[in-house]
Structures are given as structure tokens and as C-alpha cells.
Amino acid sequence: MKLASMRYKDYIWPHNPRIYAISFQREMGAAKVPFGRYCLQDLGPGHRVMSGEGEFVGEDAYREFKKLATVFYDEGPGLLVHPVWQTSRAYFVELSLTQEPRADYVAYRFTFWEGYDGHDTGLAVSGGSAAGGGGSAAGTAAGERWYTVVKGDTLWDIARRQGMSLTALIALNPQIKNPNLILVGEKVRVA
DSSP: OOOOOOEETTEEOSSOOSEEEEEOOEEEEEEEETTTEEEEEEEEEOOOEEEEEEEEESTTHHHHHHHHHHHHHSOSOEEEEOSSSOEEEEEEEEEEESSOOBTTEEEEEEEEEEEEEEEEOSOOBOSOOTTSOSSEEEEOGGGOEEEEOBTTOOHHHHHHHHTSOHHHHHHHOTTOSOTTOOOTTOEEEOO
16 A cells, blocks of 8 residues: 655655654643642643654755755644644654765654644535635625535634634534534534
8 A cells, every 4th residue: 555645834755754653642730648649630632742764865865855954944833744643733843864964865853743733634625715715615694604624624724714713713613522623514604
């Protein structure tokens, strides 16, 4: 089975990294109580850490590593599309060489941290939108406007394209129980 290429922001790996690792963390609080005991409090899931190792091989190997390094210096989170893991909004937090680079061979290591807004289901809105998105916004009763989710959409993206905060969009859509999970074809109220 051939896997899709790994992507981050506008960078597409020419071939997927050789090693992938992912760690899930849960934040816990501990409070001492009398008689040498303690009480644990589950503070919820922490960020996921996605890391791996790979090589660039061929006459343009070092040039390809420099392209990846340029993406590393681009600030802010980006969409990390991995051939196996869930798509997530992630920060590129580490890029390092694992050996002396050569023009025709570069071995590297990378790490991404998932942003607080979590993963993306890969679902999106179909049609066009005046706000520049992939889905469509349609009006209904009393001036309400609804957006149809297409592949690749997240609530964060929809809110940004509609010029509103994510909190406001979630408040307009109490029918959405999990803001990290929207389905293709689902209607999202945008006004």
C-alpha cells in the first residue's frame, strides 16, 4: 500500500520520513492530604508530540533540507497532514541534523507539537464562499446563514473565513457536541 506524502503548511516531503513516533500525554495534578496520602486530579489531555527521522537522498538532498528548514522558521501553527496520524494544527518545534550533511545525503530529525485546538478530521465544506473558503454559506429564516462543511474544513477555519471568533461560531451551533469533529455535508450556522 502506497501512503500519501506527509505535508506541513506548503511543504510536501518528496518521500515520507523513515521513522514516526507519537506520544499522548495527560496532565495530572497531585495534592497532598493528611496522613501521607495524596489526591490526583485529571486535568485532561495535554498536547500530542509527533516526531520522526528521515533522510533526503540525491543530488538535491541538502537543498531539500534547506527548504524544510525555511518552513521551520515560518512562525505560527500550520496544518500537519500525516499519512497515518490524524491531521492536526501543529507547531514545528524541532528540526535537527543527525549527521554531518553532504550534498547528496542529509539525515534529520523533526518534532511537532499539536496546537491546543486539536486534530482535524479531514472533513470539509463543498461549494464556493464569498469569504474565500471551500464551502458554501446559504441564508434561511430570519437572516440566518448556514455553511455546508466540505473536506478539509475545521470550525477554526470556518470562523476565520467568516470573520468571527471560534467561540462565537461554537455558541451559534449548540448542535455540534465536539468542536473537533465536523462532518462533510454538515450544516454550520455562521450568522
